[in-house]
Amino acid sequence: MGKSILVFSVVIVFLFSIAYATSGIGTFYTTYIPSACYKNTPEGVMIAAASDTLWDNGRVCGKMFHVTCTGPRNPVPHPCTGKTVTVKIVDHCPAGCASTIDLSFEAFSQIANPVAGIINIDYTPA
Template identity: 35%
Template sequence: MVFIAITVIVLSLLGNEIGFVLGDIGTATSYGPPYLPTKCNGNREDQFPPGNLFVSVSEGLWDNGAACGRRYRLRCLSGNNNPCKDGTIDVRVVDLCRKSPCPSTILLSNDAFSAVSSSPTSKINVEYIQI
């Protein structure tokens, strides 16, 4: 009985980490305004989620526009000078990367980037899963 209870507690504590076992690995940078117009919803202000946790994605994730509105759970894994903050954030895709070539897999809004990284100009390694 005690062994079973301990196992359940340990699995519960690891639940957040287990969720990322099947996650993808990529890079992320920040991007700033102007955020409008976007490829997904043009000049509509209501496309941006609360807290401005949104992203622009590279061609690899864009999926011919099917990525619009997709949500990802993302966490920082590493970068120069240990920029990562603990935890995860949930973001929404609102745009296609405007640069060619795109500087990273995912471009995070300034607010989203500061939620996962303490260094605003870093390129970080991230793990992400579609939710």
């Protein structure tokens, strides 16, 4: 009986984590400072810029997100690595940004082939 409850609990947690993810678009950038959140202070390389959808007048600054590639948005087949990356929001994606989360090159490279340039993603607050 105890083993059944444990298995059931793991399944529920897994399903909740899938349902909690938000779909979006991921791209990458390579110039990290200055940033809208931290000016000229470097914040490492596992960082990202938030689109207007997430920006919320800068309230998203410093928030962490788990980001996973879910598929291609262009002809590059199978860009995803199957990994998830955790990034800190440090910047605001410029006007006309094509993505929901604009990842650093290093973060993007962890979850997808950079040749793809743009991918479908799922993201959750860390």
